[in-house]
Amino acid sequence: MADWTEQLPDAARAYLEGRRLDEVECVVADLPGIARGKAVPASKFARQKSFHLPDSIFYQTITGDWGEAAGEEGFIERDMILRPDMSTATAAPWTGDWTLQVIHDAFDRDGDPIPCAPRNVLKRVVALYEAQGWKPVIAPEMEFFLVARNLDPAKEIEPMLGRSGRPAAARQAYSMTAVDEFGPVIDDIYDFAEAQGFEIDGITQEGGAGQLEINLRHGHPVKLADEVFYFKRLIREAALRHNCFATFMAKPIANEPGSAMHIHHSIIDTETGRSLFSGPQGGDTDAFFNFIGGLQKYLPSAIAILAPYVNSYRRYVRDHAAPINLAWGRDNRTTGIRIPLSGPESRRVENRLAGMDCNPYLGIAASLACGYLGMMNEVRPDKQFRGDAYESDEDIPRVLGQALDIFDEAADLHEVLGREFCRVYSIVKRTEYEEFLQVISPWEREHLLLNV
Known part of the structure; x- marks a missing residue:
């Protein structure tokens, strides 16, 4: 021992x-x-x-x-x-x-390695980067809701009661008072994270009722995926101690923002230790633009992984804190692909499409795979978007069935993620989708029962 x-x-x-x-x-x-x-x-x-x-x-x-x-x-x-x-x-x-x-x-x-094990899929993608002399670095952001205990699936999800005894209120983004409402739960999250050796970069109140965001320090993709995997369990356990639920559903409450797992990417040249995204004088490189181009070209094929459930597509709502297209912009949170403010040494690309309901290993693997294909195939991105991207057209799948159809035809993506994994993933997800289609919803009973 x-x-x-x-x-x-x-x-x-x-x-x-x-x-x-x-x-x-x-x-x-x-x-x-x-x-x-x-x-x-x-x-x-x-x-x-x-x-x-x-x-x-x-x-x-x-x-x-x-x-x-x-x-x-x-x-x-x-x-x-x-x-x-x-x-x-x-x-x-x-x-x-x-x-x-x-x-x-x-x-x-x-x-x-078992090809459909999610951790193996991510390791496979990282190995492709390493074979090119590239070191991928990622940083995830985790959004989730603290909600009242819900034991009846027919009942709508409600925000939890805060420390004041009042239900959590929306439209209080970045409010420290709102964070304090969840103080006992957050204290346990910090304590559990410390015991597990995880470093939290920050916790903020997001725009939804009872919605929080935890940012993690950047690092190796597999290590960070492990941490998100562990964090989901950690947060759920902390919430249960205080008579509430933590949910990572992409859209748990109607008319509230959804929960994302934004993924920040940067790539290091293993020989020089310098960022591939910044040139000697600090300017943008071809690799930087190719990575963005890869996200724009291949992400539609990967949406079935980044948005894996029927509920996931309820998050992509115009003017509701989630992207509706693959436009890219600098310091622009309306675009699906954002370039945050940073110095040349920390230049990074943020993928804002992934939902918090995705498997962290698979979501990170799919995002890195799209960027990898962009760099290998020297894909050039569209012109940088300026202004409000919600005013432009939608260009991502809106339902799981459509996303799976596109995924099944994505031969280049299958080569990177592994053909056997993609075969199994599609079958399992189509089985889930068919199960969902057998369920008659309250909306159908309310509006169709006596009216059609």
Whole structure:
């Protein structure tokens, strides 16, 4: 036991100092980003180098149904070999005993990465960058709502009661008083994050009722995706301690803004250590424009990953804090692709299309894949947009079915993300979409029952 615990990250060792580790949660993210795995006694984890789960976890829909994606051999639920990445070991500070979580990577019996495991998809894209001598750096922004407990799916989601006893009010973006309303929940978020060794760059009140945003420091794409994966669980657990829910739905409340996972990208030349987006005199480079061009050309094909559910498309509303097209602009939050204010050394490109409901590994992988294709194919972007991009035409899919049709035809994107992953993803998402189409909504009952 002592041998492997000495190799833990500093935060995990600090968490366990003077304490007896009881349990280790061995986890892997499925397609929706849900943690799947096993909880094992710490003594057993010390003796095992891997564990097994069936590959069918990657064929499961968000409802618990199954997509028929098993391939030629049929649905035989072959075991995968899951090996721990000990650099991801971190506390689970909300548990009743002393518990660690460890993210595992999925391999087949020949030792090859399982192609539809989301973390493997992101690693595949990062490896393509590294093969070119490029180091991708990303920084995600996480938006979410704190809402009242909702046990009845037929009931509309309502904002949580704040510290004052009043429901959270909208239209208070960046208000410190509004942040204070959620003080007890935020205090637990900070405490949990500190115990897990995560650095929060800031928490702000967003424009929705009970909507918050957490910014993370920039870093390696896989490391940051791991943190978003962990943060979703952390935030949910903090909310439950205070009799409310945290939701990462793209659009949980009608007439309120949706929740995004904005992704900031920069690329470093591994040989020189300099940004590929800035020239010797600090000017924009061809690589900078090609990356933007790649986002504009290929993001429509990737929307099915960045907006993975029928609810996701309710977020793309004109004049409602979410993009409706792929225009790019400098310091312009109405465009889908934004160039934030920065010096040449930190020049970056922000993708504002991804919803917070996307799997962080897949959302980051898809965004990087589009930029990569742009640089490899030397795609030039449209002219910079000036003014209010909401006044221009929409040019992104508006429903999941349309997005999946475009995704299925995206041969270049499939090559980067992996053909097998894209095959499985499409089948699972179409299964979810067909499940949704079988549900009769309250709107249909209200307006069609007696009127048509």
